[in-house]
Amino acid sequence: MGGPEIERLVALLAKLPGFGPRSARRAALKLLQQPELRMLPLAVALAEAARATKACGECGNLDSRDPCSICADLHRDRHLVCVVEQVGDLWALERAHVHRGLYHVLGGTLSALAGQRPEDLSLHPLLARLEAGGVTEVILALGATVDGATTAHWLTDRLKSFDVAITRVGQGVPMGGALDVLDDGTLAAALRTRRAV
Amino acid sequence: MSEPGLKLLRLTLGRFRNYASLRWQPEGRLLVISGPNGSGKTNLLEAISYLAPGRGMRGARVADVAQGGTGAWAVNGRLATQEGPTEIGTGTTDENVDRRVFRLDGAAPRNQAELAQRVASVWLTPQMDRLFLEGASGRRRFLDRLVYALEPGNARTVAAHDTAMAERRRLLAEPRWEASWLAGLEDEMARHAVAVTAARADLIAQLDAALAGGIAGDFPAARLDLLCPIAARLTEAPALAVEDWLRAEFEAARPRDAATGSAAMGAHRADLAMADLATGLPAAQASTGQQKALLIGVVLGHAALLAQARGGAPLLLLDEPAVHLDLKRRTALFAALAALPAQVFLTGTDAEVFAPLAGQATFWRTGGEGLYADPEYK
Ligand SMILES: [Zn+2]
Numbered sequence: 061m062g063g064p065e066i067e068r069l070v071a072l073l074a075k076l077p078g079f080g081p082r083s084a085r086r087a088a089l090k091l092l093q094q095p096e097l098r099m100l101p102l103a104v105a106l107a108e109a110a111r112a113t114k115a116c117g118e119c120g121n122l123d124s125r126d127p128c129s130i131c132a133d134l135h136r137d138r139h140l141v142c143v144v145e146q147v148g149d150l151w152a153l154e155r156a157h158v159h160r161g162l163y164h165v166l167g168g169t170l171s172a173l174a175g176q177r178p179e180d181l182s183l184h185p186l187l188a189r190l191e192a193g194g195v196t197e198v199i200l201a202l203g204a205t206v207d208g209a210t211t212a213h214w215l216t217d218r219l220k221s222f223d224v225a226i227t228r229v230g231q232g233v234p235m236g237g238a239l240d241v242l243d244d245g246t247l248a249a250a251l252r253t254r255r256a257v
Numbered sequence: 258m259s260e261p262g263l264k265l266l267r268l269t270l271g272r273f274r275n276y277a278s279l280r281w282q283p284e285g286r287l288l289v290i291s292g293p294n295g296s297g298k299t300n301l302l303e304a305i306s307y308l309a310p311g312r313g314m315r316g317a318r319v320a321d322v323a324q325g326g327t328g329a330w331a332v333n334g335r336l337a338t339q340e341g342p343t344e345i346g347t348g349t350t351d352e353n354v355d356r357r358v359f360r361l362d363g364a365a366p367r368n369q370a371e372l373a374q375r376v377a378s379v380w381l382t383p384q385m386d387r388l389f390l391e392g393a394s395g396r397r398r399f400l401d402r403l404v405y406a407l408e409p410g411n412a413r414t415v416a417a418h419d420t421a422m423a424e425r426r427r428l429l430a431e432p433r434w435e436a437s438w439l440a441g442l443e444d445e446m447a448r449h450a451v452a453v454t455a456a457r458a459d460l461i462a463q464l465d466a467a468l469a470g471g472i473a474g475d476f477p478a479a480r481l482d483l484l485c486p487i488a489a490r491l492t493e494a495p496a497l498a499v500e501d502w503l504r505a506e507f508e509a510a511r512p513r514d515a516a517t518g519s520a521a522m523g524a525h526r527a528d529l530a531m532a533d534l535a536t537g538l539p540a541a542q543a544s545t546g547q548q549k550a551l552l553i554g555v556v557l558g559h560a561a562l563l564a565q566a567r568g569g570a571p572l573l574l575l576d577e578p579a580v581h582l583d584l585k586r587r588t589a590l591f592a593a594l595a596a597l598p599a600q601v602f603l604t605g606t607d608a609e610v611f612a613p614l615a616g617q618a619t620f621w622r623t624g625g626e627g628l629y630a631d632p633e634y635k
Binding site: 080081082170171172173178205206207209210211212213214217218 | 352417420421423424425427428435437438440441442444445
């Protein structure tokens with residue numbers, strides 16, 4: 061059914077998180093039924109976002125500005141840097157208004173099985189910020205999975221030569237739960253109960 | 258006899274093993290399913306075992322349990338639990354026949370632990386008649402199933418330990434090791450190994466005490482022991498000190514583990530020993546009938562213990578329990594089942610063997626493609 065153009069659209073949609081072949085077909089149909097109202101504005105928004113968005117050179121956040129609006133915000137507490145796995149975790153923490161400092165996005169976790177190695181993670185911008193001074197505490201807000209905990213251990217070791225306190229988010233982060241799916245109250249509790257490592 | 262806290266009220270199968278579709282209301286607490294070999298008795302028990310997370314009673318590949326070994330399959334169970342009625346669905350989809358998905362009360366559960374909180378099952382199969390003659394991994398799986406019924410969260414701890422171990426093995430296979438990465442994985446292994454071992458040791462201590470107190474009725478009481486250096490340490494030192502010791506052990510073992518491609522130490526090295534409590538005879542030296550009786554006693558004792566400790570016993574799936582049991586032990590089994598606050602599914606080729614349960618059990622027969630009430634035991 062449809063032509064190759066529609067098949068291609070469905071195939072691309074199906075790769076999005078939360079989508080499968082069935083929901084992708086549903087979404088494509090919805091878009092195609094009212095192209096002026098739904099599809100063309102979406103196409104424009106996609107193109108504009110793709111052109112305007114870049115990774116922040118300081119923290120790794122995705123924003124149309126570089127440095128991003130968080131890094132550029134002078135009201136934020138520059139003594140505190142919260143390290144997260146993904147931009148989605150950063151956004152979850154921002155939505156919950158639980159962190160007043162800056163962020164650093166690692167871009168993943170170490171995983172020998174998935175072939176994710178230290179050189180695949182973004183570490184140098186964080187080291188550069190610590191070398192520049194002013195940061196007093198690094199909060200590790202990594203998932204409570206085996207890979208998250210292992211990465212926290214590795215990162216603690218890499219940061220130990222700096223004169224900063226290193227803390228980890230506390231209980232309330234369930235094992236295997238990514239920060240992104242936690243509710244705001246749980247996130248707040250996790251950050252409040254951070255402990256030194 | 259109090260009603261069991263956990264009870265299967267309805268089982269629906271779609272394209273599961275030999276069942277194209279089946280809807281069954283297992284009436285009562287004791288259910289005897291008989292039929293010729295290959296008629297689908299064990300498949301029913303296996304289907305029930307899939308209502309809890311894990312690899313099921315046969316440890317089969319997910320795709321293989323579909324009818325004809327191809328396409329999607331589904332198992333749905335409506336259960337009475339301590340937290341009220343619940344409905345659990347599981348199976349595969351045509352889009353991915355290798356991944357088992359779950360539904361809990363019509364929605365995707367947040368995680369498998371949520372399911373494990375609701376339903377647990379423990380089984381004995383004819384293959385397990387050789388449990389104490391074969392390798393340790395089968396005994397460890399049996400033990401862990403008993404542990405999960407008491408502490409559902411332990412399944413994740415075991416999985417985390419094994420993930421950390423697999424990652425460490427992969428790193429050790431590389432020419433140069435990044436020490437702080439390895440140390441992070443060893444830290445994870447140590448934490449989880451200690452937690453797993455403590456839970457295993459705790460279950461065994463409780464079960465040994467209950468068995469020695471006669472909880473298994475007329476069955477020969479077993480004594481279980483956890484054979485594991487981590488467990489031995491835990492009896493002498495606090496958990497944190499044992500974690501420190503394990504981390505040091507892992508670090509020291511790196512060259513050797515790299516050479517063997519395994520880990521010489523860890524929760525995966527534990528073994529379960531079983532002996533006759535009265536005579537001290539180890540299971541491996543006992544007759545097949547004695548071993549089977551000891552195992553049945555352990556499973557019944559575990560169910561009774563859980564009914565006391567958690568208010569609900571797991572579903573008991575006893576595949577061919579009467580085989581290798583003499584008349585005296587069969588009588589003891591039926592007496593124990595009558596007193597047990599658990600729902601029990603029993604299979605046998607011949608319903609006659611279970612005749613003493615008439616009046617207490619409902620009797621069913623498999624054959625053709627279905628399951629029907631046994632006309633001889635209405
Ligand atoms: Zn930034």
